[in-house]
Amino acid sequence: MFDLNLLGGYLVLAVVGICVCVGYVIKTSFSFIENKYIPCIMALLGCALNIWIAGYVSPEVILGGLISGLASTGLHQSFKNLIEK
Structure with missing residues (x-):
């Protein structure tokens, strides 16, 4: 079985942070x-x-x-679910 923890070593926090912010702006500002x-x-x-x-x-x-x-989209959804529930 494939261990997804191996992929965690490839996370770049600066990229995740920027993507979370840009994704949020896209989601809330660009309805098209x-x-x-x-x-x-x-x-x-x-x-x-x-x-x-x-x-x-x-x-x-x-x-x-x-x-x-892609982790930034998951992080956004996790944070959203945490706040809403």
Whole structure:
């Protein structure tokens, strides 16, 4: 069985934080963007940010960006559920 904790080593907190903020702005300010597209946008933004931070492109940098961007959507949903319940 695959251990998802292994992927935690690829999280980049700065990328997660930026993606959470950008995702929140998209969700609350741009009604023409459907919610189903926000994870894709955050994954791409996460990749771009992580490549910029690292200064080079490698599979690990891309994976770190993808995981960090997608983690931001999960973090937003967890925080939202915590506040609402």
